[in-house]
Amino acid sequence: MAGDEAGLPEEGLSLWLTDWKIPTGIPWEGRRLVALVGQAVGGHLDVHVHPSGQAVKVWMLEVRSGFQRRGLGSLLMDALYAAYPTAWIDHGARSREGAWWWNGYRDPDPQRNIHNRPPAEWAAYFDAVEVASDKAQNAHQNNRYGLDGHRQDVYRYGERLEQEADGYARFYQPAQAATLDPAAQQLHGAIRLFLPPGLHTYVHDHTQGASGRAAALLEHLGHGNLPRTYWNATRRAAFEDAYHEELFEGAVPGRPATHLVFTLNPPAADRLPAFDALPASVNFVARADIAVEVASLAWRSAGQPAVTHTAAFTPPVTAAIEPRWPQHASAAYRARYDEAGFLLSPDAPQPSAEPAYADRAEEIRAAAERLLAAQAERARPEQPPAAPQPPRRPQQPSSPPAPGRGRNLR
CATH class of the missing domain: 3.40.630 (Aminopeptidase)
Structure with a gap:
């Protein structure tokens, strides 16, 4: 040296x-x-x-x-x-x-x-x-x-x-490195989130149910906001992507980061969007959104990378990789999500690429109602407590209408 x-x-x-x-x-x-x-x-x-x-x-x-x-x-x-x-x-x-x-x-x-x-x-x-x-x-x-x-x-x-x-x-013998086939295996993609303090505490509390915490994470992010770039062959590689971003983009003072990894089921080969393949990852290059099935979530606090929380979705959850720009969104995406990537309504139709969910309409409707109610609660501004009202005096019964007045009866 x-x-x-x-x-x-x-x-x-x-x-x-x-x-x-x-x-x-x-x-x-x-x-x-x-x-x-x-x-x-x-x-x-x-x-x-x-x-x-x-x-x-x-x-x-x-x-x-x-x-x-x-x-x-x-x-x-x-x-x-x-x-x-x-x-x-x-x-x-x-x-x-x-x-x-x-x-x-x-x-x-x-x-x-x-x-x-x-x-x-x-x-x-x-x-x-x-x-x-x-x-x-x-x-x-x-x-x-x-x-x-x-x-x-x-x-x-x-x-x-x-x-x-x-x-x-x-x-010279040019090497043809093996590239990842996204239709042959599950894919793992990462995103770094800065959650509100209360939500951060909840999702990292191992005493709470993992399924409920995973649903809260997906609801907070929005079902239509899955990351576009670099889906990996392994969960470890996806967590490395999040840690790499933590190092090179820098931490936010006073705001602990959550590294969240999505695991997707393999898309059907005939519905595979355009992608660039690297030896152990793919980057989807299609401008439009991409309908996917989320099989599970895994997440860590950036300050405690040794503690990993996981939750599987049975059956998988319908979601979407976000479009590059809002104007690139497909008709199916616009019918299901708003421009911010959140579910529009409980009646939003399923993407045509996911016919397996047709027999789960009631279950999906109930889940969507819970998500929308929670979203509306977050968006509602805090109101000051109402001043106490004096007790109302009991009302006197009204007199019957005089003959010849009121509604004509035949």
Whole structure:
């Protein structure tokens, strides 16, 4: 590691290896290594990993302001080598800042850096022409700023790289990473909520019934407001998405967050909306809403991630992934939900994509009435207590109408 690593605190420093869900056109799994200093993100390293696990391409190394020049970048890169101890490492092309950083970094295993080895050893994993282009850019940066750039380690540094690359480009074997099929398994998606204090206390009270607490969460969010992006193969990955948002978007002072994960039944293959697939998740790209069946909910308090509450819905609950914009909502969505994603009325029709609910009309009607009543109660402004009224004097019985007055009778 770099010598200035002593500037980092020993207490409260941790590393987290998690998913990196950014489509870059590279069909390898995205992984992100996050450095946490106390409760703050100090930096992160984004990479793509070959399906075999034997090749890693560095995409971005970033150290945040306030944590720079303290060895944090070196710590992240060293951890990457340790996480994939037998893999080839492609560091790619470097920016100006990257060139200066690399000049001071001590590579823990130069023999696995493909810029230091002949293409005959790694050409099946990486395009030799692209690698040659990256090496040329790095050489230009080093020459421009008068940097050594570990010249002694770079294989045939400064020679005509294009000739070497042309001879090995044919050995490149593009990998087709397996992608998630959303019609083949349950999907898990996360959202971060900041609940009113009373509701937060209720839903995290394990002494209360889990089913009632799950219904309260779904009612508060709205049945038509399920998240659009990144539905995962596992519940763990969905909770990681929520925790990732907690770290990078920041907590709200005085408002504890609830990380809520929906588990959906697989949609029918013939009704599957358009999606982008990653190795372990999908991102629905259709603009319109998507009718789904919620099989269960799981939730945690951000402050107590080890305590997970779960509740299954038997039978599943009809809900919808929200449309991208209100004008993209389908006719079935508009008939069932308002623009805020809440149920319109107990008589709202079921989406046509969910015919299995036709025999549960009375049950659904009763549940909808309870939800709407609770929603109206939340929306009603608080009124000051009414002043006590004096007791009313008893009324005297009225006299019968005089003959010839009042209604004509025949």
